[in-house]
Amino acid sequence: MAGRFDTATIKEQVYQILRRELVRQRYEPGEWLQENEIAERLNVSRSPVREALRMLTGEGLLVEIPKKGVYVRKLTEDKIRENFSIRCLLEVNAIQSLHDLQTEAAEALLACLSRECTAYPDRDPWEKQDEESLHALLMRLAGNETAVQIHKKLCDQLLLIRVSALSCQSDAERFLSEHAKIVQYILEGCLERAADLDRAHLLRTQELVLQYVCRK
Numbered sequence: 001m002a003g004r005f006d007t008a009t010i011k012e013q014v015y016q017i018l019r020r021e022l023v024r025q026r027y028e029p030g031e032w033l034q035e036n037e038i039a040e041r042l043n044v045s046r047s048p049v050r051e052a053l054r055m056l057t058g059e060g061l062l063v064e065i066p067k068k069g070v071y072v073r074k075l076t077e078d079k080i081r082e083n084f085s086i087r088c089l090l091e092v093n094a095i096q097s098l099h100d101l102q103t104e105a106a107e108a109l110l111a112c113l114s115r116e117c118t119a120y121p122d123r124d125p126w127e128k129q130d131e132e133s134l135h136a137l138l139m140r141l142a143g144n145e146t147a148v149q150i151h152k153k154l155c156d157q158l159l160l161i162r163v164s165a166l167s168c169q170s171d172a173e174r175f176l177s178e179h180a181k182i183v184q185y186i187l188e189g190c191l192e193r194a195a196d197l198d199r200a201h202l203l204r205t206q207e208l209v210l211q212y213v214c215r216k
Contacts, residue, residue: 094142
């Protein structure tokens with residue numbers, strides 16, 4: 001990338017560029033990310049690159065091997081199943097706790113759904129930051145901050161393959177429709193139906209991701 005960054009935001013900009021490149025699969029799973037190469041390409045020093053790599057490692061997108069370097073995380077089939085299994089437990093528990101929603105929470109759900117529908121089809125809904133997603137919002141509304149952080153890290157790990165695995169238009173349309181139904185059930189107080197649909201929704205997503213990994 002030509003030009004230099006504003007020094008006040010250099011680390012954040014490098015982080016955002018590398019995160020976007022990881023999500024768009026510029027790098028292969030297991031590939032070594034070399035500080036020198038990245039710094040030269042972005043026309044920055046190694047320090048902000050090192051900090052950005054550390055942040056991405058903390059999110060689970062990268063892994064650091066002592067005395068070797070930083071590599072793109074590889075997700076095995078077992079790890080993917082484990083990831084979705086834990087996410088399912090967290091989200092179902094969160095949904096089941098959403099009794100007597102306040103007006104503000106209900107409005108947040110509707111606003112989130114509106115953003116997703118507005119973003120489609122002009123913007124890839126799978127490429128959004130997970131903090132904006134319905135799944136993340138459900139976790140926050142449940143009010144368990146520890147669960148929110150665990151859930152976020154699990155979602156971050158799947159960013160490496162989710163965009164490609166869920167790029168089919170029909171999949172996006174179906175999943176957005178399921179999101180709308182989940183919100184409807186929650187607002188109607190049908191929490192078990194919402195939890196059941198979310199569970200089925202996540203299992204379908206898991207199968208699409210696994211199919212994609214098997215084709216690679």
